[in-house]
Amino acid sequence: EVQLVQSGAEVKKPGESLKISCKGSGYSFSSYWIGWVRQMPGNGLEWMGIIYPGDSDTRYSPSFQGQVTISADKSISTAYLQWSSLKASDTAIYYCARRRGYSYGDYSMDVWGQGTTVTVSS
Amino acid sequence: QSVLTQPPSASGTPGQRVTISCSGSSTNIGSNPVNWYQQLPGTAPHLLIYSNDQRPSGVPDRFSGSKSGTSASLAISGLQSEDEADYYCAACDDSLNGQEVVFGGGTKLTVL
Numbered sequence: 001e002v003q004l005v006q007s008g009a010e011v012k013k014p015g016e017s018l019k020i021s022c023k024g025s026g027y028s029f030s031s032y033w034i035g036w037v038r039q040m041p042g043n044g045l046e047w048m049g050i051i052y053p054g055d056s057d058t059r060y061s062p063s064f065q066g067q068v069t070i071s072a073d074k075s076i077s078t079a080y081l082q083w084s085s086l087k088a089s090d091t092a093i094y095y096c097a098r099r100r101g102y103s104y105g106d107y108s109m110d111v112w113g114q115g116t117t118v119t120v121s122s
Numbered sequence: 123q124s125v126l127t128q129p130p131s132a133s134g135t136p137g138q139r140v141t142i143s144c145s146g147s148s149t150n151i152g153s154n155p156v157n158w159y160q161q162l163p164g165t166a167p168h169l170l171i172y173s174n175d176q177r178p179s180g181v182p183d184r185f186s187g188s189k190s191g192t193s194a195s196l197a198i199s200g201l202q203s204e205d206e207a208d209y210y211c212a213a214c215d216d217s218l219n220g221q222e223v224v225f226g227g228g229t230k231l232t233v234l
Contacts (some may be wrong), residue, residue, distance in 0.1 A: 035223070037167075044124065045159070045167065045210055047223035061222050095166055105154035105214045107223045108172035115166050 002026040004034075004096050004113035011119045012086050019082035020116045022096030029077035030054040033099035035109055036070060036081050040092040050099065050107075051079060086120045093117050125150060126211050126226035133232040139199045142229045144211030146192050150224055154214040156194040158187055161208040161228075170209070171196060198231075206233045 007021040035050040049060040053072040072079040079096055094116050097109035127145040134140040158171040169178050171187035186197045198205055211226040
């Protein structure tokens, strides 16, 4: 079964660092792009960026460039999303998702992780 | 303010046909395929329609998508109670910074 399994919920204080993970299984992890999507409480979906685990080619949404770091370790089929200094406004559910294909402009995401809830509060 | 525009809500009775619109521009919907996601309450989104009108395996044929110019639509026929969810359209946007995925604000579908 193709799946993405994300790390568990986190409760952090402002200013702390955090790294959450997304582990793929059931397919060739290195060969598919993995994207990250934010959903703030009661809000819609926001695109953060995407990484190709095969060579770590990474593209960030301008809204998140410099705010987070996306990385991957293909040897353990895991992608990461990290913050160096969390803010209360980072409180959200974060989803990883697999890009279905490679065609130009085709960013359909066909497999989603279950989401990681991050709560930042003093 | 989302790049793609969807109505915030839609509703219908069981058995009815409902459509949800998604409006964009020449740099996103006008240039790239549209995808639709369904998010059931308390769960992760999942892909409902890709490449404008294609259904992944397992998605009932009650769900259909279409695109014309800079707008797209999702149609749900034979509405069922389990269709009550949030629906999001998405497309790649060819911005100055390269390609970026943009989402609609989401449409909350209520089955009356």
